[in-house]
Amino acid sequence: MDFLALIDLSVLDSTVRLATPLLLACLAGLFSERAGIFDIGLEGKMLAAAFFSAAVAAITGSVWLGLLAGIAASLALSGLHGLASITFRGNQLISGVAINFLAAGLTVLIAQDWFSQGGRTPSLFGGGRFEGITLPFAETLRAVPFFGPLYYELISGHSILVYVAFAMVPGTWWILFRTRFGLRLRAVGENPAAVDTAGVSVVGLRFAAVGICGILCGIAGAYLATGLQAGFVKDMTAGRGFIALAALIFAKWRPWHALWATLLFGYLQAIALRPDIIEGALGFQVQVQLLDALPYILTVVILAGFVGKAIPPRAGGAPYVKER
Amino acid sequence: MTASDTLGRQETAAPAIELKGISKAFGPVQANKDISIRVQPGTIHGIIGENGAGKSTLMSILYGFYKADAGEIFIAGRKTDIPDSQAAIAAGIGMVFQHFKLVENFTVLENIILGAEDGGLLKPSLSKARKTLVELEQEYGLNVDPDAVIQDLGVGMQQRVEILKALYRQADILILDEPTGVLTPAEADQLFRILGRLREEGKTIILITHKLREIMETTDTVSVMRRGEMTATVKTAETSPAELAELMVGRKVLLRVDKKPATPGEVVLDIKGLRVIDEQGVERVKGIDLQVRAGEIVGIAGVAGNGQSELLEVLGGYAVGTGDIVVSGQPLDLSGKHSDGQSRRRSGIAHVPEDRQREGLIMDYHAWENTAFGYHRDPAYSKGLLMDNAAIRRDTVGKMERFDVRPPDPNLAAKNFSGGNQQKIVLAREIERNPDLLLVGQPTRGVDIGAIEFIHQQIVALRDQGKAILLVSVELEEILALSDRVAVMFDGHIMGTRLSAETDEKELGLLMAGVGA
Numbered sequence: 001m002d003f004l005a006l007i008d009l010s011v012l013d014s015t016v017r018l019a020t021p022l023l024l025a026c027l028a029g030l031f032s033e034r035a036g037i038f039d040i041g042l043e044g045k046m047l048a049a050a051f052f053s054a055a056v057a058a059i060t061g062s063v064w065l066g067l068l069a070g071i072a073a074s075l076a077l078s079g080l081h082g083l084a085s086i087t088f089r090g091n092q093l094i095s096g097v098a099i100n101f102l103a104a105g106l107t108v109l110i111a112q113d114w115f116s117q118g119g120r121t122p123s124l125f126g127g128g129r130f131e132g133i134t135l136p137f138a139e140t141l142r143a144v145p146f147f148g149p150l151y152y153e154l155i156s157g158h159s160i161l162v163y164v165a166f167a168m169v170p171g172t173w174w175i176l177f178r179t180r181f182g183l184r185l186r187a188v189g190e191n192p193a194a195v196d197t198a199g200v201s202v203v204g205l206r207f208a209a210v211g212i213c214g215i216l217c218g219i220a221g222a223y224l225a226t227g228l229q230a231g232f233v234k235d236m237t238a239g240r241g242f243i244a245l246a247a248l249i250f251a252k253w254r255p256w257h258a259l260w261a262t263l264l265f266g267y268l269q270a271i272a273l274r275p276d277i278i279e280g281a282l283g284f285q286v287q288v289q290l291l292d293a294l295p296y297i298l299t300v301v302i303l304a305g306f307v308g309k310a311i312p313p314r315a316g317g318a319p320y321v322k323e324r
Numbered sequence: 325m326t327a328s329d330t331l332g333r334q335e336t337a338a339p340a341i342e343l344k345g346i347s348k349a350f351g352p353v354q355a356n357k358d359i360s361i362r363v364q365p366g367t368i369h370g371i372i373g374e375n376g377a378g379k380s381t382l383m384s385i386l387y388g389f390y391k392a393d394a395g396e397i398f399i400a401g402r403k404t405d406i407p408d409s410q411a412a413i414a415a416g417i418g419m420v421f422q423h424f425k426l427v428e429n430f431t432v433l434e435n436i437i438l439g440a441e442d443g444g445l446l447k448p449s450l451s452k453a454r455k456t457l458v459e460l461e462q463e464y465g466l467n468v469d470p471d472a473v474i475q476d477l478g479v480g481m482q483q484r485v486e487i488l489k490a491l492y493r494q495a496d497i498l499i500l501d502e503p504t505g506v507l508t509p510a511e512a513d514q515l516f517r518i519l520g521r522l523r524e525e526g527k528t529i530i531l532i533t534h535k536l537r538e539i540m541e542t543t544d545t546v547s548v549m550r551r552g553e554m555t556a557t558v559k560t561a562e563t564s565p566a567e568l569a570e571l572m573v574g575r576k577v578l579l580r581v582d583k584k585p586a587t588p589g590e591v592v593l594d595i596k597g598l599r600v601i602d603e604q605g606v607e608r609v610k611g612i613d614l615q616v617r618a619g620e621i622v623g624i625a626g627v628a629g630n631g632q633s634e635l636l637e638v639l640g641g642y643a644v645g646t647g648d649i650v651v652s653g654q655p656l657d658l659s660g661k662h663s664d665g666q667s668r669r670r671s672g673i674a675h676v677p678e679d680r681q682r683e684g685l686i687m688d689y690h691a692w693e694n695t696a697f698g699y700h701r702d703p704a705y706s707k708g709l710l711m712d713n714a715a716i717r718r719d720t721v722g723k724m725e726r727f728d729v730r731p732p733d734p735n736l737a738a739k740n741f742s743g744g745n746q747q748k749i750v751l752a753r754e755i756e757r758n759p760d761l762l763l764v765g766q767p768t769r770g771v772d773i774g775a776i777e778f779i780h781q782q783i784v785a786l787r788d789q790g791k792a793i794l795l796v797s798v799e800l801e802e803i804l805a806l807s808d809r810v811a812v813m814f815d816g817h818i819m820g821t822r823l824s825a826e827t828d829e830k831e832l833g834l835l836m837a838g839v840g841a
Contacts, residue, residue, distance in 0.1 A: 180441040180449070187427045187438050194425040197387075198439025198489075199410030314428065322389065 005281040009153050011270050016158060017228060019266025020165045021046065021220040021237075025244035026251065026258045027165075027172050028216035034176065034253060035209030036189035036315040040096035041081055042217055043241025044103030049074040049221025051107035054121040054232035055114060057128040063226050066128070067161075070225075071218030077103065078214025086206045089319030100241075108234050121225075121232040130159035130227040161223040168216070172255040185209055189313035192320040202320050217241075239296065246299040252310045268295045338401030340365040340497055340528035341386070346395035348381055355381040357552045359395070363497075363545075368519060368529045370539040370560070373549030373572055374772035375742045379532045382549070383499050387419045388412040399497075413440075418490020422502040424482050428475040432468055432485050433457070436492050453492065460491050464521050480511035487518065498522065499530045504538060505770060508627045509800065509833075516542050534572075534772050536565040537801070548572055573774045583784045586808040589618035592761050592792035593639075598647035600634040608634040609645065610816035616761065621783065621793040623807030623824070625800055626836050631816040632796045633678055636765050639794070640675040641668040652760050665698060674754035676747075678765030678796065684750040685738040692720040692734035695753045723752035728778060744768075744775025751779060755786055762786060765796045780806060800829055800836075814838040 025042045032039040049070035057066030077099050084095040108119035115121055135156035142152045176182035184205055188195045192202045224240075225232045243265050250264075251257035271278060272291035279285050339362040348356040355378045363369045373379050384390045386397065388406040397404050399415045406412050412419070426435050433453050441449040454470055461467045468477075468484050477485070483503060490498055500519075504512040519529055519542060531543060539546050540560060547557040548571040556571050569577040593616040600609035609631040616622045624632050637643035639656075641664045649656040651671050657663045668675070677683035685694050696705055696716045705716050720734040727748045729741070738746055747767065754762065764783060768776045783806060787793055797803050803810055804824055811821045812835035819835040 178446055180444050180446060183434060183438060183441070183446055187430065190427045190429060191425065194427050194435070194438060197409055197419065197421070197425045199408065199413050200439045 002281050005277060006271065008274070008277055009149060011267070011274055011277060013153050013157075014270035014273065015263060015266040016154065016162060017266075018269040019262045020158075020162045021224050021228065021240055022244050022247060022262040022265050023259060024161075024165045024168065024216050024220035024223065025241055026247045026262050027168050027255065028213040028220065029245055029248045030172065030251075030253055030255065030258060031185070031209045031216070032213035033248065033316055034189045034313055035185050035206050036192060036313055036318070036320075037081070037085055037206055037210055037213075038092045038096070038317045039081065039210075039213060040093060040242070040245060041077065041099035041103075042213075042244055043237050043239065044096075044100035045074040045077045045214060045217035046221035046224065046241050047100075047107055047235070047237045048077055048103040049218040050225035050236055051111060051121070051221075051232045053218075053222035054124060054225035055111070057124055057226055058115070058122045058231070061127050063124075063128055063130055066226055067219070067222045070222035071215055074218030074221060075211065075214035078210050078217070082207050082210040085319060086203055086210070089321065092317055092319075104235060107232070111232060111234075119234045124226060124230040128226065129230055130161055130223070132157040132159055133163075159223070159227040161219060161227050164219065165223075166259075169255050169259045172258075176255065181208075186313075189315055192315050196320070196322065206320075239299075243295055243299050246302045249310050249312075250302045253313065265295050265298065268298060337365060339363055339398070340400060341530075342398040342401075343382075343386075344396045344398070346382065346385060346392045346397075348385060348390060348392050354552050356385070356392070359549075359552075359554045361547055361554060361557060363528060363530060365400075365496075365528050366523060366526050367544040368523055368531055368542055370531045370533065370543035370546040371549060372533060372536070372539050372546055372568060374534060374774060375744065375770075376772075377549040377572075378552040379549050380501060381552075383419070383501060383530070383532060386412065386499065387417060413493050413495070416494065416496040418487075418493060418495030418498050420483065420486040420490065420498065420500045420503060422505055424479075424486055426474045426482060426485060429473060431471050431473055432477075432488075433470040435474060435485055436470075436489050440493050456492060457488065460488060463525065464491070464518065466491075466518060478511075479506045480508070480514065483507070483511075483515065484518070495527075497528045497530070499532070501532045502534070503531070504533065504535065508798065510627065512538075536568055536773070539568065540565055550574055569773055577773060577777055581780045581784060581805045583806075584788070586620045586787065588620040588808070589790060591615050592618050592652055593794060594648075594650040596648040596650075598635070598638065598645055598649065600631070600638055600643060600645040602634065602643075608816055609638075611647070612813075612816075612818045614811060614818060614821075616792040616794050618760075618792050619787060619790045620808045621787050621795055621806055623803035623810045624794070624796045624813055625803045625810055625832050626798070626813035628798045630813045630836075632813050633765070635813075636675070636678060636763055636794075636796055639668070639673065639763055640677065641665045666701075669698060669757070669759075672760035673763065674757050674759035674761070675763040676750050676754050676765060676767060678769075680743075680746055680750050685746060687739040688737055690735050690737055691724070691729070691741070691749055692717045694738050694749055695720045695723055695734075697753070699753070699757065723756060724749075726756075727752040727782070742772070742775075744771040744779075747771055747779060748775065751782055755782060759791065761792045761794065763794050763796075766798065767795070768797075768799070768802060800832060804829065804832070812836055 025046055029039055029042050052073040053066040053070030056069035057063045081095050081099055084090040085092040111119045111121055138152045138156035142148045176186060184195060184200055188202055188205045196202050224236060247258060247261035247265055250261040272294060275286065275288055275291060341363040343359055343361045346356055346359040359382060371379050385392045388408040388411050397406060404415050406415065433450055437449045437453045442452060457470050466484055466488055468481055474482060503515060507515060523529060533539060543560045545557060546560050548555045548568060550572060595612060595614040597611050597613065598609055599607065599611050602608050626632050634643055638645040638658060644659045644663065646658060649658060651673060654671060656671060657667065681687055706712055717734045724732040724734065729745050729748045767779050767783065771779065783793060795806055807824045809821060810824050810827060810832060812819045812832055814836060815838060819838065
């Protein structure tokens with residue numbers, strides 16, 4: 001057996017691509033849950049964003065307008081979640097489930113109405129897609145041993161949204177732990193009464209967090225339909241929102257841990273695409289179905305609490321009611 | 325200059341707070357009725373009243389949580405509107421709530437700046453707060469480690485952080501709501517020293533409590549509230565605990581427990597060499613011997629956390645111990661399969677647990693369901709295979725009547741009763757089982773004064789029927805008033821046993837601190 005063969009440059013390259021939507025969704029969930037609003041509607045928001053970004057990109061031919069439309073769609077669903085769970089103090093899980101159903105049904109319905117292609121959008125090409133960016137000196141450095149191919153294959157050549165996602169990791173960390181907004185956000189997820197008695201609006205903070213969550217989910221969805229793939233197909237998120245939630249728990253609600261967790265999931269998704277490599281490494285054939293199921297199996301294992309004790313934000317899931 | 329000169333001058337200055345005709349109703353309930361009060365600057369002003377008298381509502385209005393239906397607020401002579409907490413903070417009011425409003429996994433410093441940061445970035449705020457904290461420490465003697473995480477601090481320290489939070493926001497008026505409810509006697513003393521220091525520095529302090537002793541020892545002026553009304557405001561030096569109690573309750577209250585000398589009979593509870601090791605592997609009870617006889621009350625005194633709780637838990641059948649315990653001649657199973665509450669009840673033990681809301685009641689269940697707990701297998705409560713709910717309700721109505729539970733409604737959830745009435749429900753359930761041995765933990769914690777009197781009378785009445793009673797309380801006063809004998813626990817040992825007639829608070833206090841034997 002040759003486990004080193006599992007570390008294949010092309011697999012790592014797809015790992016980065018496949019981890020990107022997971023990472024964005026995971027950070028989206030991180031903002032929301034750190035503020036005390038559980039969000040199992042990540043999946044639905046991504047799906048809605050994927051559809052609207054692909055649809056607008058297909059119609060206008062501009063991927064940037066598509067991105068904006070995706071973010072707007074995701075934000076609208078975030079607003080709905082905020083209205084239900086913050087303003088009307090409803091059950092956050094139920095609101096999230098409703099959003100997932102709403103997105104799953106509406107996207108296909110509208111796609112059929114607009115494009116009549118069986119619930120898809122037309123395939124995107126040219127300016128309708130985010131293309132890979134070749135970073136400076138990628139070509140010249142390619143000949144340098146080890147570092148060259150690493151830079152050319154792995155780091156260079158991704159779409160702008162991939163770099164945005166990875167930059168969001170230190171960005172999120174900085175916002176959470178170095179700014180006033182971050183301090184208040186974390187406080188409102190732990191003990192909203194402390195924030196309230198300090199004279200800061202609990203509702204305002206939570207809406208801000210849910211809003212950021214919506215924007216990040218929007219980027220994640222847009223990347224799926226206009227970066228990773230070329231157009232929207234039914235249920236294209238394929239549980240990525242839930243995988244992101246599992247990664248969030250795995251990461252114990254910390255930005256850097258979220259990066260490692262989503263890279264792990266991304267790797268499992270990437271390696272599942274290359275059964276030949278696995279066969280080479282292990283020396284026997286593994287059922288493709290089993291490989292495809294790996295990320296989901298890991299999700300279940302994580303959610304069942306097999307990865308140590310993860311303590312969620314203490315006020316998470318509970319609407320804030322002022323006491324006297 | 326004489327004392328009266330000083331007083332006269334103080335009263336001509338604008339009051340720190342003046343409330344005029346404050347009223348607030350919640351639906352049909354008038355929580356505050358036309359309340360007017362003047363709080364002089366640089367004094368400690370006590371507000372005393374039973375639970376539900378409207379003290380907390382009044383303070384919530386002052387802190388901007390509620391809007392008064394009518395009335396005006398003047399701060400330092402200026403009419404002030406307080407629509408929210410931000411406005412209260414701006415007016416120089418700081419509040420220390422009974423249940424702290426701290427973020428448990430934040431540091432002291434982070435909690436202090438939360439909501440009072442200077443800019444978008446944390447670093448400058450944190451370093452400024454660190455400097456201010458050193459100044460406050462020097463000024464008021466409030467030392468606390470700025471980098472400690474709240475959940476690692478004891479309640480006394482956490483309360484200190486709350487006070488620092490208010491001072492950091494430059495509060496001139498500090499409101500403390502039942503501040504000693506969670507403190508040990510030593511921590512409470514420390515708090516009062518701090519409050520004295522704050523008063524010296526010119527701060528105005530409002531102390532809300534239902535403990536007469538605290539009022540008498542620390543305040544300059546005291547206002548009494550009863551049923552939403554301010555019934556009196558008097559100089560503390562010119563009043564007495566008995567007068568205040570009467571003003572609070574509206575009738576004369578016995579502050580001393582009226583009881584005949586005990587006539588102890590044979591040994592009911594005999595503990596030999598009991599050891600208890602808790603879940604973390606720490607030995608909490610380190611080999612104690614104790615006897616309780618029929619017809620006597622033995623009080624266990626001690627600062628909370630010295631093994632008293634574990635002693636009660638083993639006796640109650642929900643902790644495991646080693647050693648020998650004999651009740652009415654029958655040895656108890658301390659770790660085997662008969663070490664549970666059901667077996668203990670069969671052995672003639674009834675238990676009023678220390679934490680009534682967690683161990684004594686199920687807060688969301690009705691009173692009648694709660695009176696059946698632990699005794700639900702009683703044939704009187706069942707009809708064949710089913711529970712006879714009607715019989716339980718009837719029984720509950722009787723119990724509520726005999727124990728003066730208000731309101732006497734068996735269909736009300738336990739959480740809707742006041743602390744005192746919740747305790748009466750537990751007491752009624754346990755005492756009416758006519759046990760040989762009654763275990764009572766903190767019988768009057770969070771209970772108002774009228775109910776305390778009643779609860780004490782019930783415990784003494786049970787003793788006079790020739791039952792054995794083991795009382796655990798952190799209130800030394802209560803231990804002395806109720807017990808016939810007092811055993812003091814410190815660090816898992818019994819430091820000494822005294823007849824309560826032959827000892828005093830000073831001697832017991834030394835034993836509680838682990839001094840002498």
